[in-house]
Amino acid sequence: MSELMKAVRLHAFGGPEVLMYEDAPKPTIASGEVLVRVHAASLNPPDLYLRDGYRALPPEWRPDPVFPLIIGTDVSGTVEAVADDVTGFAPGDAVFSMVRFPADLMKGSGAYAEFVAVAASELAHKPVAVDHAQVAGAPMSLLTAWQFLIEVGHDAPNPFQPYRHQPVPLAGKTVVVNGAGGGVGHLLVQLAKWQGARVIAVASAKNEALMQQxxxxxxxxxxxxxxxxxxxDADLVVDAVGGANMERFLRILKPGGALFLVNPLGFAGHEQAREQGITVSSTQVRSNGPQLAEAGRLLGDGTVRAVLDSSYPLEEAWRAHERAMQGSIQGKIVLTVRSA
Incomplete structure (x- = not known):
C-alpha cells in the first residue's frame, strides 16, 4: 500500500467548493526526478481554468482527465529524495519550481499537496534570503515575464503564432506594462527596470504606491x-490583461515598436500592426529550471520581489480560489503547508 499525504484534489470540475482537502497517495519519483516536500504553493490563472474545466474553451479543446487530480504548478520546499541519476540536488536542499507546465496543463501538475515529484530540469535552488511563501509566488509569473522580456529559452512550437517569440532590447527604451499590479505585471515592471527601460505602469489606483516602490x-x-x-511613441507595450480591444495599444507605439500579448486570444489588429510596422508577438510559458535559477538570483539580491496579495493554509485552497475570483489582486495568492 502506498504512503499517504494530504493534498487538495478535484473529483469533478466546478467552483471553489470542489477543491477537497484529503488523503492522497504520496508520489513516487521516476528517473530524473526529485521528490519535494512542499512548504508553499501559489495560485495561477491556469489553476482556476482547470478547476472550472476550461469551460471558456470550445468543447473539443476541453480536458478529459482521469479524476481525482491535484492542480497547481508553483512550489517552494525542500528536497525529500532524489532519483539515482539526479545530480545537483540533495535531500534537505531548499528548492522551487514551476512543475510540468504546460505538459500537464489539462490534468494537474500536483502542487497543491504536501509532496510533489519534479523533474530535476525544472528545479532550482531557492534564494537563501527569501522565505518559501514569497518564492512560491514567483515561478510561473517570473518565468512568464522572463520568457517574454529576456529569453524564451526553448524551441518548442508556439501555440499562438507560427513564428518564434523574440524579446527586444530594453535599455533606454520606453516600455508600457498594462496590468502592472497583477502577478505577471508587477514582475514585468521589475525586469524592464532591471534592463534599463523607462517604464510606464498601467493599473488601478490601489497599485500606485506599489508601482512607486x-x-x-x-x-x-x-x-x-x-x-x-x-x-x-512607446517602444514596447506588454499587455498582461488581455480581453477586448487590445488593438487600442497600437496607438501607443512608434513605427517599428512591439506589442507583446500575454493572453493574445481575441486580438484582431494584425493587419493594422503590419501597416504600422509593429511586431505583435506572444508565447506560452514553459518550465525551465536553469532560467528559474538565473531569475532567482534577482529574487535573492532584492532586485526583484514577488509581491503577495494574500496567504491561506493549504486546507483552505477553496478560500484562496474565492479570493482569486474576486479580482483586483495585487501580486500573488499563496498556499502554505502546515506540515512542512
Whole structure:
C-alpha cells in the first residue's frame, strides 16, 4: 500500500467548493526526478481554468482527465529524495519550481499537496534570503515575464503564432506594462527596470504606491485615464490583461515598436500592426529550471520581489480560489503547508 499525504484534489470540475482537502497517495519519483516536500504553493490563472474545466474553451479543446487530480504548478520546499541519476540536488536542499507546465496543463501538475515529484530540469535552488511563501509566488509569473522580456529559452512550437517569440532590447527604451499590479505585471515592471527601460505602469489606483516602490517612471490609473489617450511613441507595450480591444495599444507605439500579448486570444489588429510596422508577438510559458535559477538570483539580491496579495493554509485552497475570483489582486495568492 502506498504512503499517504494530504493534498487538495478535484473529483469533478466546478467552483471553489470542489477543491477537497484529503488523503492522497504520496508520489513516487521516476528517473530524473526529485521528490519535494512542499512548504508553499501559489495560485495561477491556469489553476482556476482547470478547476472550472476550461469551460471558456470550445468543447473539443476541453480536458478529459482521469479524476481525482491535484492542480497547481508553483512550489517552494525542500528536497525529500532524489532519483539515482539526479545530480545537483540533495535531500534537505531548499528548492522551487514551476512543475510540468504546460505538459500537464489539462490534468494537474500536483502542487497543491504536501509532496510533489519534479523533474530535476525544472528545479532550482531557492534564494537563501527569501522565505518559501514569497518564492512560491514567483515561478510561473517570473518565468512568464522572463520568457517574454529576456529569453524564451526553448524551441518548442508556439501555440499562438507560427513564428518564434523574440524579446527586444530594453535599455533606454520606453516600455508600457498594462496590468502592472497583477502577478505577471508587477514582475514585468521589475525586469524592464532591471534592463534599463523607462517604464510606464498601467493599473488601478490601489497599485500606485506599489508601482512607486518598484521605481516606475510614470503611473496611469486606467479607471481615470486611458493609456492610449496619453501615451505616444512607446517602444514596447506588454499587455498582461488581455480581453477586448487590445488593438487600442497600437496607438501607443512608434513605427517599428512591439506589442507583446500575454493572453493574445481575441486580438484582431494584425493587419493594422503590419501597416504600422509593429511586431505583435506572444508565447506560452514553459518550465525551465536553469532560467528559474538565473531569475532567482534577482529574487535573492532584492532586485526583484514577488509581491503577495494574500496567504491561506493549504486546507483552505477553496478560500484562496474565492479570493482569486474576486479580482483586483495585487501580486500573488499563496498556499502554505502546515506540515512542512
Amino acid at each position: 518598484l521605481g516606475v517612471d510614470q503611473f496611469i490609473d486606467y479607471t481615470r485615464q486611458a493609456a492610449d489617450e496619453v501615451v505616444r
